[in-house]
Amino acid sequence: MKSGSTLTTAESTLQLLKPPSVVTGHLTIGGLDDQVLTPVGTKPPLAWFVAFSVTLSATLIGIALIAYTIATGIGVWGNNVPVAWAFDIINFVFWVGIGHAGTLISAILLLFRARWRNAISRFSEAMTIFAVICATLFPLIHVGRPWLAFWLAPYPNQRAIWPNFRSPLLWDVFAVNTYFLVSLLFWYIGLIPDLASLRDRTTNRVKKAVYTVLALGWRGASLHWHHYERAYLIIAGLATGLVLSVHSVVSFDFAVSLVPGWHMTIFPPYFVTGAIFAGFAMVVMAMVVVRKTMRLENLITDYHLEVMNKVILTCSCLMGYAYLLEGFTAWYSMNPYIHHTFMQYITGSYWWAGWLTITCNVLIPQLLWLRPIRRSYSGMILVAVAVTVGMWFERFVIIVSSLHQDFLPSSWQIYKPTFVDYGILLGSFGLFFTLVLLFARVLPVIATSEMKMVLPGSQPAHKGGRHE
Amino acid sequence: MSDRKIFSVVGIFDSAQHLMNAIPDIRKRVNAPLEAYTPYPVEGLDKLLGHRKSPVGGMVLVMGIIGALSALGFELWTSGRDYPQVTAGKPLFSWEAFVPIMFEVTVLFAAFTAGLGMLLLLNRLPMFRHPMLRSSSLPLVTRDRFALAVEARGAEIDVEKITRLLQEFGAKSVEVVEEPAPAGVASPKFFLRTLTAIGIVCILAGFITYWTMKLFPIVKPMVHMLDQPRLNPQSPSRYFSDGSGMRMPVSGTVARGSVPYTIRNQELAGDLVNPLYRTETVLRQGRQAYMNNCSVCHGVLGDGKTSLTKAYGAKPANLVSQSIAGLPDGKLYHVIVAGKNAMASYSAELGEDERWATVHYLRVLQRAANARDEDIPK
Numbered sequence: 138m139k140s141g142s143t144l145t146t147a148e149s150t151l152q153l154l155k156p157p158s159v160v161t162g163h164l165t166i167g168g169l170d171d172q173v174l175t176p177v178g179t180k181p182p183l184a185w186f187v188a189f190s191v192t193l194s195a196t197l198i199g200i201a202l203i204a205y206t207i208a209t210g211i212g213v214w215g216n217n218v219p220v221a222w223a224f225d226i227i228n229f230v231f232w233v234g235i236g237h238a239g240t241l242i243s244a245i246l247l248l249f250r251a252r253w254r255n256a257i258s259r260f261s262e263a264m265t266i267f268a269v270i271c272a273t274l275f276p277l278i279h280v281g282r283p284w285l286a287f288w289l290a291p292y293p294n295q296r297a298i299w300p301n302f303r304s305p306l307l308w309d310v311f312a313v314n315t316y317f318l319v320s321l322l323f324w325y326i327g328l329i330p331d332l333a334s335l336r337d338r339t340t341n342r343v344k345k346a347v348y349t350v351l352a353l354g355w356r357g358a359s360l361h362w363h364h365y366e367r368a369y370l371i372i373a374g375l376a377t378g379l380v381l382s383v384h385s386v387v388s389f390d391f392a393v394s395l396v397p398g399w400h401m402t403i404f405p406p407y408f409v410t411g412a413i414f415a416g417f418a419m420v421v422m423a424m425v426v427v428r429k430t431m432r433l434e435n436l437i438t439d440y441h442l443e444v445m446n447k448v449i450l451t452c453s454c455l456m457g458y459a460y461l462l463e464g465f466t467a468w469y470s471m472n473p474y475i476h477h478t479f480m481q482y483i484t485g486s487y488w489w490a491g492w493l494t495i496t497c498n499v500l501i502p503q504l505l506w507l508r509p510i511r512r513s514y515s516g517m518i519l520v521a522v523a524v525t526v527g528m529w530f531e532r533f534v535i536i537v538s539s540l541h542q543d544f545l546p547s548s549w550q551i552y553k554p555t556f557v558d559y560g561i562l563l564g565s566f567g568l569f570f571t572l573v574l575l576f577a578r579v580l581p582v583i584a585t586s587e588m589k590m591v592l593p594g595s596q597p598a599h600k601g602g603r604h605e
Numbered sequence: 606m607s608d609r610k611i612f613s614v615v616g617i618f619d620s621a622q623h624l625m626n627a628i629p630d631i632r633k634r635v636n637a638p639l640e641a642y643t644p645y646p647v648e649g650l651d652k653l654l655g656h657r658k659s660p661v662g663g664m665v666l667v668m669g670i671i672g673a674l675s676a677l678g679f680e681l682w683t684s685g686r687d688y689p690q691v692t693a694g695k696p697l698f699s700w701e702a703f704v705p706i707m708f709e710v711t712v713l714f715a716a717f718t719a720g721l722g723m724l725l726l727l728n729r730l731p732m733f734r735h736p737m738l739r740s741s742s743l744p745l746v747t748r749d750r751f752a753l754a755v756e757a758r759g760a761e762i763d764v765e766k767i768t769r770l771l772q773e774f775g776a777k778s779v780e781v782v783e784e785p786a787p788a789g790v791a792s793p794k795f796f797l798r799t800l801t802a803i804g805i806v807c808i809l810a811g812f813i814t815y816w817t818m819k820l821f822p823i824v825k826p827m828v829h830m831l832d833q834p835r836l837n838p839q840s841p842s843r844y845f846s847d848g849s850g851m852r853m854p855v856s857g858t859v860a861r862g863s864v865p866y867t868i869r870n871q872e873l874a875g876d877l878v879n880p881l882y883r884t885e886t887v888l889r890q891g892r893q894a895y896m897n898n899c900s901v902c903h904g905v906l907g908d909g910k911t912s913l914t915k916a917y918g919a920k921p922a923n924l925v926s927q928s929i930a931g932l933p934d935g936k937l938y939h940v941i942v943a944g945k946n947a948m949a950s951y952s953a954e955l956g957e958d959e960r961w962a963t964v965h966y967l968r969v970l971q972r973a974a975n976a977r978d979e980d981i982p983k
């Protein structure tokens with residue numbers, strides 16, 4: 138930047154502060170529709186089929202191994218006392234976390250009126266929903282007899298018993314389900330105007346019928362928009378509370394227990410930050426691919442990627458702080474058990490996982506301080522992959538490293554995952570990307586009505602019409 | 606032109622600015638309701654058209670409060686009253702632990718009120734028969750044009766005049782939108798009625814199933830816990846060498862709280878001393894034990910007269926007779942522990958304290974049967 142120039146005037150400083158345009162090049166409102174909505178529902182390119190067959194195979198491997206688990210029992214996993222929670226809960230926390238970026242982008246940034254969110258909100262909201270689907274899978278199979286999972290619901294039953302509302306595990310059931318339902322609602326409401334556009338564009342009768350039903354007869358009346366905008370804002374406000382609460386509740390699963398290394402007040406903010414961190418990394422990865430393959434460089438601009446990378450950098454620093462604070466707590470509390478657990482993290486049997494976490498989550502993202510790296514594909518992909526790996530291992534450290542040496546030294550155990558554990562993890566990635574790929578072909582990946590709203594010249598010059 | 610009624614006259618504008626410029630002028634010249642159709646929300650348009658503040662906020666507030674209160678109330682009721690459990694030493698009404706779920710339910714209620722309330726109640730969607738949906742203007746609107754509709758709403762409107770006005774104030778094209786043809790069989794009303802009917806049938810079926818299961822318990826609904834492989838009492842088992850499913854305690858086992866009783870003879874038991882004082886609690890305990898275990902044979906008054914006597918010709922002793930009243934506590938205690946002739950031992954049913962409390966209660970019965978003048982309360 139030219140801040141060294143002696144000719145800096147108030148005017149030019151203001152110019153620098155102005156956020157850059159949300160699109161590059163010239164784009165009309167109708168042109169946006171043509172660009173985003175035309176590929177929807179058309180025959181995908183070959184590369185798509187290749188990717189799809191890979192992800193679908195991964196999904197099928199996952200499904201087969203889940204079937205094997207259910208038929209045989211969860212003894213086929215590596216979990217055993219004292220490590221009763223392992224891959225299943227790691228993956229659950231990991232996937233719920235991935236979802237948080239979507240809600241953050243769609244809700245919190247909406248409240249902050251960050252206009253750049255409009256281009257990426259639809260895609261990241263979709264990723265939220267798919268991530269939460271992957272996440273809910275794991276507690277479901279973790280209960281061992283998933284067909285009885287409805288016992289978690291408080292319904293009047295013959296046994297005359299109710300679930301334990303004081304248990305963080307039940308809080309989790311409510312939090313994750315609420316999160317899923319509200320995200321789905323938010324996503325669908327955002328989709329309605331776009332579905333109406335698709336309905337009016339398509340000439341194919343079958344597609345038209347489908348879009349007609351899904352669009353609910355949306356006709357863009359100003360009265361409708363009036364209520365719509367209000368409701369959308371309110372749901373965004375509620376979702377903001379939700380995004381903060383859901384991962385806090387997930388962290389309560391740990392923090393409310395007495396296991397050293399879990400029983401800490403820093404857990405809720407630490408988990409929420411980690412969730413947003415991992416989620417943004419996933420969004421950046423997906424966005425890079427989407428903008429290249431779907432030719433959306435003018436809508437998802439370098440500016441977007443750079444802003445997201447800045448969020449990742451911020452979260453990375455917060456994560457570093459949280460790790461330091463864990464160590465500080467271990468030392469300052471003078472509690473020998475917490476101290477032991479913390480030393481386990483960095484010098485114990487799983488020391489490599491602890492250091493992998495720190496390297497991937499704190500050290501590598503520091504590269505993003507450099508502007509060229511924030512703007513280069515290889516740079517940000519490197520960081521995003523590192524963060525994804527790092528955040529998965531962070532949960533591994535929290536869960537496995539803390540559990541494998543509990544209060545009773547006679548029961549200490551080294552945890553080793555089995556091929557079923559790995560396969561189901563692979564399957565969850567497969568499922569996630571399968572859903573993402575399907576979504577990219579059947580629904581608009583960019584919220585066109587939201588984008589139209591912020592295109593240059595789309596709003597009247599002076600609000601409230603002519604003054605008379 | 607057909608003879609169908611006119612719904613509205615729609616002018617298409619090129620930009621939001623043109624549309625907003627035209628509205629005040631047209632409003633001044635036409636006395637009919639206006640509605641605008643836009644591809645995205647246009648700032649200031651709702652004020653210009655005079656839409657009142659959206660009630661979504663109020664609805665959300667009310668439903669949010671209802672959600673919070675019902676969640677908290679439900680949690681307090683289930684965990685504190687209907688199925689009281691003490692968890693982690695917390696009191697039954699530990700409201701703090703109920704906050705997370707209360708919060709989630711509040712958000713759920715509030716968000717769905719905002720979303721569905723906006724769609725279904727305020728905007729009256731889904732609506733597939735709105736005349737606009739059949740117009741050729743709508744595809745323009747959902748893409749990038751802005752439409753202003755002068756609506757008839759049942760009244761007559763001057764199509765020519767309005768068309769001219771719209772064009773004069775910047776409309777690029779004008780379309781006359783007609784009311785749709787009367788609904789055929791597959792009308793939304795038909796679907797609504799069908800859905801209602803299905804709903805009623807489901808509810809009826811639910812009630813019928815409930816009462817059938819309750820009155821004729823042939824079908825066991827969801828009894829996973831009953832249906833598991835396990836040994837029922839008295840059932841045989843091939844697992845144990847003696848073929849019996851029930852196990853005896855290891856020989857020499859002493860139950861908690863029991864004192865080994867070695868006296869073999871009722872005569873020798875006379876020296877035993879009742880260790881309990883005659884307090885009200887003890888007497889209540891004795892009455893409870895007597896009513897539950899002894900009254901079937903010896904009668905509630907202890908006189909040995911029950912329906913059993915007639916039916917089976919059994920002869921339970923008259924416990925309030927002089928001879929038994931004269932026995933020392935220890936001998937009565939011995940009968941309870943060891944039984945006598947046709948009467949079985951009650952040592953399994955009654956604990957040490959309960960046996961002695963029962964003996965005290967027998968004294969009460971005996972005194973009541975032979976009450977003296979001074980026993981009558983003044």
